[in-house]
Amino acid sequence: MDSNTISRIQTIITKNSELFDELAQLYKIFADSSRVKILCALTQSEMCVGEISEFLSITQSAVSHQLRILKSSNLVKSKRQGKNIVYSLTDDHVKTIIDCGMEHIAE
Amino acid sequence: MDSNTISRIQTIITKNSELFDELAQLYKIFADSSRVKILCALTQSEMCVGEISEFLSITQSAVSHQLRILKSSNLVKSKRQGKNIVYSLTDDHVKTIIDCGMEHIAE
DNA sequence: TGTATATATGAACAGTTGTTCAGATGTAAT
DNA sequence: ATTACATCTGAACAACTGTTCATATATACA
Numbered sequence: 001m002d003s004n005t006i007s008r009i010q011t012i013i014t015k016n017s018e019l020f021d022e023l024a025q026l027y028k029i030f031a032d033s034s035r036v037k038i039l040c041a042l043t044q045s046e047m048c049v050g051e052i053s054e055f056l057s058i059t060q061s062a063v064s065h066q067l068r069i070l071k072s073s074n075l076v077k078s079k080r081q082g083k084n085i086v087y088s089l090t091d092d093h094v095k096t097i098i099d100c101g102m103e104h105i106a107e
Numbered sequence: 108m109d110s111n112t113i114s115r116i117q118t119i120i121t122k123n124s125e126l127f128d129e130l131a132q133l134y135k136i137f138a139d140s141s142r143v144k145i146l147c148a149l150t151q152s153e154m155c156v157g158e159i160s161e162f163l164s165i166t167q168s169a170v171s172h173q174l175r176i177l178k179s180s181n182l183v184k185s186k187r188q189g190k191n192i193v194y195s196l197t198d199d200h201v202k203t204i205i206d207c208g209m210e211h212i213a214e
Numbered sequence: 215t216g217t218a219t220a221t222a223t224g225a226a227c228a229g230t231t232g233t234t235c236a237g238a239t240g241t242a243a244t
Numbered sequence: 245a246t247t248a249c250a251t252c253t254g255a256a257c258a259a260c261t262g263t264t265c266a267t268a269t270a271t272a273c274a
Contacts, residue, residue, distance in 0.1 A: 001152055009151045013144055013162050020143045023208050027137035032262075033128045037120055040127065044116045045108060049221060055120050062263055064222055083220055083272060093211045100207040101130050104200045139232075156251060169233055171252055190242060190250055 029073050030097065034058060035066050042076060043095045046088035136180050137204065141165060142173050149183060150202050153195035 030036055037056050041047065049067065053060045067087060070076040075094055078087045089095070137143055144163050148154065156174065160167040174194060177183045182201055185194045196202070 001154065001158070005152060006158075009148055010162055012151065013148055016147075017144075019209070019212070020147065021140045022212050023205065024138055024140040024143050026208050026211060027134045027143075030134035031131055031138040033131040034262080036127045036131050036134075037124075040123075041116055041120055044119065045112060047108065050219095051108070051113075055117055059264070060221075061223085061265080065262075068222080080271085083270095085221065093214075097207055097211060098130065100204055101133050102126070104133060104204060105126065105129050107200075135231095141232080157249095166234070167251075168235080168253085172232075175252080187241085190240095192251065 026073075029069065029075065030101070032066075034062065035070060036098070038063070038066055038070065039075065039089070039094050040098060042087060042089050043098070046086050048081070048084035048086050050084070052087070133180075136176065136182065137208070139173075141169065142177060143205070145170065145173055145177065146182065146196070146201050147205060149194060149196050150205070153193050155188070155191035155193050157191070159194070 030039075034056065038052055041052060041055050047055075049060060049063055052058075052067075053063045056063070067076065067078075071078060071087075074090055076087050077090050078085050080086075137146075141163065145159055148159060148162055154162075156167060156170055159165075159174075160170045163170070174183065174185075178185060178194075181197055183194050184197050185192050187193075
């Protein structure tokens with residue numbers, strides 16, 4: 001590596017430091033199988049907490065906790081519908097990210 | 108949600124359970140800013156442990172620990188070059204995954 | 215108003231993770 | 245052989261994470 005390359009890389013790493021933190025933070029959300037399953041279920045249809053809980057065979061409480069994380073990260077949104085609170089994906093970035101990871105696994 | 112939809116989603120979640128575990132496992136590797144920075148540095152050029160350590164201002168020991176994780180996940184490979192051990196990405200899936208996440212952040 | 219249903223919340227706990235430190239290993243050069 | 249250099253390793257520790265349990269909140273319905 002010549003000194004030009006070194007200083008170029010050094011700049012990239014240093015200048016984008018917070019960006020890498022954000023990126024790690026984003027991937028942290030996908031780094032749990034319950035959350036991945038929830039997100040994947042939501043790519044199929046919007047649904048309420050109880051349904052998610054049944055689909056994944058996970059405690060309603062656990063689902064609720066995870067949904068709070070997903071919501072505060074703006075990956076899902078919620079609306080009340082009668083007795084239920086229905087969750088859905090905020091956009092299709094989620095699907096893109098999941099697909100991207102799946103592609104790596106399927107090798 | 109009609110009963111057809113329910114059983115379809117149920118099948119998807121149940122059948123791919125291990126796949127979701129793998130996916131979460133993969134994202135777990137990207138879920139740390141040190142590792143993301145290491146991987147990003149390696150997208151620019153192969154380099155040895157000491158260089159990575161300087162670029163990121165992280166202990167050489169910490170880098171070595173992280174590299175072991177990255178290597179055992181087959182995201183990086185290593186070769187000896189004189190006194191140094193030079194690390195590089197095994198393929199360009201890594202870059203794809205990083206770019207995919209970056210795209211989500213940049214909104 | 216009272217009761218059932220759906221969801222959210224907080225404390226507690228066990229399990230995991232990333233870093234540091236001290237020292238081991240291995241290679242190169244004299 | 246001895247020394248210097250580069251990297252690896254394992255133990256220890258603090259910080260963080262996901263689940264569970266018990267309970268609170270909030271809406272619907274009788």
